[in-house]
Amino acid sequence: MSLQLTATVDERGVEVDLEIGEGETLAILGPNGAGKSTVLAVAAGLLRPDRGRVVLEGRELTGPGTWVPPHDRRVALLAQEPLLFPHLGVLDNVAFGPRSNGASRRTSHEAARRWLGEVDAADLADRRPRQLSGGQGQRVAVARALAAEPRLLLLDEPLSALDVAVLPALRQTLKRVLAGRTTVLVTHDVLDALLLADRVVVMEDGRVAEAGPTAEVLERPRSAFAARIAGLNMVAGTWRDGAVEGIRGIASEPAPAEGDPVVAVFRPSAVSVFTSSPGGSPRNALAVTVTDLEPRGDQVRVRAGHLAADLTVQAAAELDLVPGARVVFAVKASEVAVYRR
Amino acid sequence: MIPRWLYAPAAVGAAFLLLPLAAIVARVEWSEFFTLITSEASKDALWLSLRTSAMATLLCLLFGTPMAVVLARTSFPGQGVLRSLVLLPLVLPPVVGGVALLYTFGRRGLLGHELEVLGIQVAFSTTAVVLAQTFVAMPFLVVSLEGSLRTAGQRYEVVAASLGAAPTTVFRRITLPLVLPGLVSGSVLAFARALGEFGATITFAGSLQGVTRTLPLEIYQLRETDVDAAVALSLVLVVVAVLVIGFAGRQGRSLG
Amino acid sequence: MKKLVLLALVLPLVAACGSDDDGSSTTLTVYAAASLTASFEEIAAEFEAEHDGVEVRLSFGGSSDLVTQIQGGAPADVFASADTANMDKLVDDDLTGADPQGFATNTLEIVVPPGNPAGITSFQDLAKPGLNLVVCAPAVPCGAASQQVAENAGVTLSPVSEEQSVTDVLAKVTSGEADAGLVYVTDVQAAGDDVEGVEFPESDSVVNTYPIAPVEDSGEADLAEEFVQFVLGDTGQGVLADFGFGSTSP
Missing domain, CATH: 3.40.190.10 (Periplasmic binding protein-like II)
Incomplete structure (x- = not known):
């Protein structure tokens, strides 16, 4: 195991035990106040747990009688906001890590340019932080964190403060640069977990409520939080002829290539239910068997395996839906987001 | 929106603060102004004031900056009490400061014997002036800087540390540049306070032309014998203070 | 009404500032x-x-x-x-x-800290090198007198400080910072045991009225x-x- 973290922080009621493999990305999901940030603080050396150990690549960072200060841990932190040093230009921001680790001015600038290139931000090198948009700033912050060549990367909701429009592209960038890096990703967004993480841990009330491979946890949620965030419809598969398992949607840039592993995501409320295929319509049609009906106020959630559709009570009654009924879920291609996995 | 009646007391307050300044300007003998402020004694006093205030500001920076950082960034038992005590010179009558310094650095003071052994005589020296000014000016720098440090927060410092920067690197490359506006305005305030120092100086340092008689002491002394010169020098001090405060305001804005 | 209230507020102040002459x-x-x-x-x-x-x-x-x-x-x-x-x-x-x-x-007198640590016995002693002598500034009466006495005695004084008042000179001597000062006879007497006086004959040359x-x-x-x-x-x-x-x- 690359990272082993056990920590008890009495004041915050947090007690966790996590392990992450070499090059693996672990997503920590959970509601506010569940203790996600506490875990990051313990790993980064910003918080000393009452009991516990942090071991990274065999080196004890925190433990009884051991305390490695934050700057010696090779653990980089990326927060919700870019937090670029306002008095330094973009290039110097990215060069900060190498420079602090003893690299010459020239070497560190070269490294900075290389990492800016990695996150598609080479053209921003000469800007000041205040001249950047939120998405650009976060790109630069990613480059800065990577340039420090950390052994562990901690991402604290890195996408949650950004404009929806820039999310897909930045997700893809993160996916690319996180590949093969030992990473802990704290997020609210199930899509981040799905696309960026190999495994997820769901935290509730300071404890790990559930853990496992991402798809497994989301498909068969056992914790309340996982069930709630898993409310999205997801179809995973490979990209063939512009569709995932026959479902067409809006693919985010960069567009997936033929045979790429992808996932199609859409909301239950975007799904219409028909008793027979609505011929001639541009919608995606999925033949399914109803497994369950769940009343939700003036709506009914119609479950068919791992897919769900939200209907009004009236519509559900008209369709005469019962478990075992064979129906068609239809969803417009414009309502389906397709991501590379 | 503010209630209209607020303007009346506000105007009275402003007049109360500004009228005395106007009165000084009105009282100046303009025909002799230049002669009065360029007398040997006046020039000596002005030059001494500028020199000692600059030196005091430097000492404030050297010792006040670390103090502000310790107060803003750490917590230890008794910190609140320490902060209050450190800020005491802000509200202490300067003459009390002078007496306190006398009992510290004076011949019979706490450190008097040690200093004497080292051959250092503080009382009646320019050093005494600088000490007195540093004593009253340092809290200004500490308060101003501590405020800036708290406003700036620690988030950038945490990020810098996570990028591998050792504490000294973080302090030099992140903390100091971030609080530079506070540092500049704090220094300017300290300089201005040092420039105006009177009570502690006259109690502790004495008064001798070119050695310990700063501008305020010169004005105080001239007041009895040459009122015109005292008024002219007062105006000089007012102008210097206005320049300093104006500079501080501009720096604060342009850096902030 | 407002005026009355204002008057009620101001009157006691005015009265307080005025004479308390009750006849x-x-x-x-x-x-x-x-x-x-x-x-x-x-x-x-x-x-x-x-x-x-x-x-x-x-x-x-x-x-x-x-x-x-x-x-x-x-x-x-x-x-x-x-x-x-x-x-x-x-x-x-x-x-x-x-x-x-x-x-x-009133005439001048040399004032020294108790015990006279610098051993001052005459006006000429005030010119000793390294002596911390404090006098009044020439602009104030006791300073002018000091200057005159020094001139009459043919002694060049180089004080470490020229104070604004007799009180300031005395304070420097009582605190022990100064080895000697020049003040009036009455000041030495008023200061009591905090200081000692050293009389000198040249003081008669300048009498302050x-x-x-x-x-x-x-x-x-x-x-x-x-x-x-x-x-x-x-x-x-x-x-x-x-x-x-x-x-x-x-």
Whole structure:
């Protein structure tokens, strides 16, 4: 195991035990106040747990009688906001890590340019932080964190403060640069977990409520939080002829290539239910068997395996839906987001 | 929106603060102004004031900056009490400061014997002036800087540390540049306070032309014998203070 | 209504600022040089004892400050100055009710910390190198006198500080910062055990005379004149002598 973290922080009621493999990305999901940030603080050396150990690549960072200060841990932190040093230009921001680790001015600038290139931000090198948009700033912050060549990367909701429009592209960038890096990703967004993480841990009330491979946890949620965030419809598969398992949607840039592993995501409320295929319509049609009906106020959630559709009570009654009924879920291609996995 | 009646007391307050300044300007003998402020004694006093205030500001920076950082960034038992005590010179009558310094650095003071052994005589020296000014000016720098440090927060410092920067690197490359506006305005305030120092100086340092008689002491002394010169020098001090405060305001804005 | 409230608020203040003369007593206000504090408090008490229903209100300060205040219209009935120069300012402005009269003299004395650590025995000793000598600034009366004495004695003084007042000189000596200072005989006496005095013969060459005069426009002109005569009389002179002042009559 690359990272082993056990920590008890009495004041915050947090007690966790996590392990992450070499090059693996672990997503920590959970509601506010569940203790996600506490875990990051313990790993980064910003918080000393009452009991516990942090071991990274065999080196004890925190433990009884051991305390490695934050700057010696090779653990980089990326927060919700870019937090670029306002008095330094973009290039110097990215060069900060190498420079602090003893690299010459020239070497560190070269490294900075290389990492800016990695996150598609080479053209921003000469800007000041205040001249950047939120998405650009976060790109630069990613480059800065990577340039420090950390052994562990901690991402604290890195996408949650950004404009929806820039999310897909930045997700893809993160996916690319996180590949093969030992990473802990704290997020609210199930899509981040799905696309960026190999495994997820769901935290509730300071404890790990559930853990496992991402798809497994989301498909068969056992914790309340996982069930709630898993409310999205997801179809995973490979990209063939512009569709995932026959479902067409809006693919985010960069567009997936033929045979790429992808996932199609859409909301239950975007799904219409028909008793027979609505011929001639541009919608995606999925033949399914109803497994369950769940009343939700003036709506009914119609479950068919791992897919769900939200209907009004009236519509559900008209369709005469019962478990075992064979129906068609239809969803417009414009309502389906397709991501590379 | 503010209630209209607020303007009346506000105007009275402003007049109360500004009228005395106007009165000084009105009282100046303009025909002799230049002669009065360029007398040997006046020039000596002005030059001494500028020199000692600059030196005091430097000492404030050297010792006040670390103090502000310790107060803003750490917590230890008794910190609140320490902060209050450190800020005491802000509200202490300067003459009390002078007496306190006398009992510290004076011949019979706490450190008097040690200093004497080292051959250092503080009382009646320019050093005494600088000490007195540093004593009253340092809290200004500490308060101003501590405020800036708290406003700036620690988030950038945490990020810098996570990028591998050792504490000294973080302090030099992140903390100091971030609080530079506070540092500049704090220094300017300290300089201005040092420039105006009177009570502690006259109690502790004495008064001798070119050695310990700063501008305020010169004005105080001239007041009895040459009122015109005292008024002219007062105006000089007012102008210097206005320049300093104006500079501080501009720096604060342009850096902030 | 508003005006009434305002008046109600302001009236007590005005009353407080005004005279508390309730008809049963008369107040005489005497402005006197700071060096006269102790002696004049005693003289005033004696004066009050002899004059039923008269209250003497004393205000002490630097002579030049007092002159400035009287010129500015301060309600003084009598002014006792520490030197003739300041009294002359009032005379020049026609602010005295009668010619000033000298009522006391004072001469300089060397003041040293208890035990006289620097071993000062003569005026010439004040010129010793490395000595921390503190004097009054030449601009103030005791400083001018010091300068004159030094000139008469043919001694060049190089003080480490020229203080604004006698009090400041004494403070430097009592705290032990200064090895010696030059102040008036009466100041040394008033300072008691905190200091020691060293007399020197050259002091006789500069005698400072204290003049007193009633102030023009005094509401109590007669009483003011009476007070002046009281200071010049046996009781006043006796008290002044007790405090170390010299007599003006040869």
